[in-house]
Amino acid sequence: MCPNAHRLATIAQRIDGPTPDPAEGVFETTLVVDGKAVEVDAHLARLESSLDALYGLPLPAEAAGLVANAAHGTALGRLRLTAVPAAGAATASVRVAEVDRALVFPDWDRAVELAPVAVPGGIGAHKWADRRLLERAEAEVGPAVPLVVDSDATPLEGSRGNLFLVCGAVVITPPADGRVLPGITRARAIEAARGLGIELREQPLGPDDLADAGEAFLTGGVRGVEPVRRCVGVSEWDFGEVTARVAAELRRSWLG
Template sequence: MAAIAYVNGRYLPLHQASVNIEDRGYQFGDGIYEVLFAHRGRLIDAKLHLARLERSLAEVEIAAPMRASSLGAVISELLARNRAQTALIYIQITRGVARRDHAFPHPHVPPSLVITVRRKPLPPADLGAWGVGAITLPDERWARCDIKSTNLLPNVLAKEAARRAGAFEAILLDEQGLVREAASSTVWAVTAGGVLVTRPLDQHILPGCTRAALLELLGELNVRFEERALAQDELRQAREIFITSATSFVKPVLKLDGLPVGQARPGPVAEALYASYRARFGE
């Protein structure tokens, strides 16, 4: 069965789906996106993701192409047409099609909406099979990383640098050597003193939806937690490091810059958070 995409009101075979060459997403990266995970047809953390989508649109002044309820109906239909019950849903909204000019088009044009679905199984129950390596790099992205923009070239270059180093992810550091986030995920660490730390939200990091969901679970797990900046040296001495996102869930980092993290195996905090988060899937 051919994969089906939703493009500006039409359900099309993926190989036939296309957008206008003057779409501002193609010309300028003038758009935003969102990624959701569905398990057994149910969207995980849907309210968090749709709220972030709405916020990103507002920050860049793109009109929502449809109401949230209609968007949910389109996603459900797309899952059905792709016969995909456990999958990633990618939503991209751009400012629309207009003659190439940096300023917003006047009069305004309708925004473009593209949604695709890709099957993705649940990660393994054994986190030992889910661990990865990471490298550290200077953060070279723009100053509004709290917006989930399609301007991802610095992220692409960071992920490629990680791949060439034999790692999965790149952890990005600010000018003072403090951890911001990774190229496509939130960074957490359990310090040498046993405290779980992640950076507080600001304009330099994306407000991760999996991050928000895990913060709700911390009270149940009796984990010492601090929301603060983490220095590179503190990161290197951490007992545990893990990354989170809608695609990584809770993924332990077992090597950092080629050196083992802790005992080079998933730690108890990552395992506890992963088990609690996986329970949200009904597993």
């Protein structure tokens, strides 16, 4: 094991939380802007895929209508759509809450701190409604955001967003290999970076990448692009040009 991997494995708190209870279902979270859910079709498609893969059930027919009705009249908010398996079908429910504008595409003064936590096999490719494992991780390292690493110290993702590192002129994010959530905003950030002419690679990260990167950011369905200031015991980063460019591109798409 390389020195950085050994250090990361040593400082990462192992989280032996309960496995998610499938009976609680799966969910999607997205931003609402001017009465409309952002990237709604992509979120519905991912929820549909999870329901089929996990339960062999279709997306409830009323899901899109519930989202549209709940988002209506909300200037800026967070929408959560939950689907719960029932007898031969799934039921859908929606809730919306207002969001502080400063939390959406936050400035550097709100950059987050990551703290590594070891979750063997990662969080996985589905957004489980049962979030006891993540809540336990957040309680252990808060107010830092948990950085999920595998048992071999491979960095995977943040507890609330996919991880991107800027290494020289290249942006790297872990592949959607079943250990991380295939984030909708992750996909949009990849498209944005490549559209800006930035080289982007989807490849496994190592502890050396964390130590050597010049910038880091998370992507998520509500915060958009969230700059990262440091990873406890590993590295500190600056708010650099690449993070700013990707954030600006997505901000224009979402907020106009």
